[in-house]
Amino acid sequence: MICPKCQHKDTKVYDSRSTHGDRAVRRRRQCVKCKHRFSTLEEVKILDLNVEKRNGQVVPFSEGKLKKGVQKAFNKRTIDADKIDKIVQLVIEDILATGRNPIKSKRIGKLVLRNLKKHDEAAYICYWAMYGNFDTAEDFNNLLQDFEK
Numbered sequence: 001m002i003c004p005k006c007q008h009k010d011t012k013v014y015d016s017r018s019t020h021g022d023r024a025v026r027r028r029r030q031c032v033k034c035k036h037r038f039s040t041l042e043e044v045k046i047l048d049l050n051v052e053k054r055n056g057q058v059v060p061f062s063e064g065k066l067k068k069g070v071q072k073a074f075n076k077r078t079i080d081a082d083k084i085d086k087i088v089q090l091v092i093e094d095i096l097a098t099g100r101n102p103i104k105s106k107r108i109g110k111l112v113l114r115n116l117k118k119h120d121e122a123a124y125i126c127y128w129a130m131y132g133n134f135d136t137a138e139d140f141n142n143l144l145q146d147f148e149k
């Protein structure tokens, strides 16, 4: 990011706020040279994101499939739609933060787990209960089926 004041090429982020739902991240930046402060709004693009399945096939990313997988973790409980949406948005942000395109379905599974753990311990445990432990590749593959349907 180039400083809008002095055109210096090195700026640092000192605050970053993601606005869930509208998929945008507002970052406050400061130029390391002239100390000028400015903010940027980085919009997330998911239209051209692809997922690489375990068999090597590359398919377009589907927010619907991701949501379905997350909803499964809340299976036996009253589903809080806002909460699921929030977790889905966070996972999407994490996916985009990896900068990978295509991203491996396995990696998406890990990001889902990470966000479940952070935001809803019970759903995370439910996920584990459904799919067993991930000590073997086989177990983990079972989890990933949700993202590959």
Ligand SMILES: [Zn+2]
Binding pocket: 003, 004, 005, 006, 007, 008, 031, 032, 033, 034, 035, 036
């Ligand atoms: Zn500057």
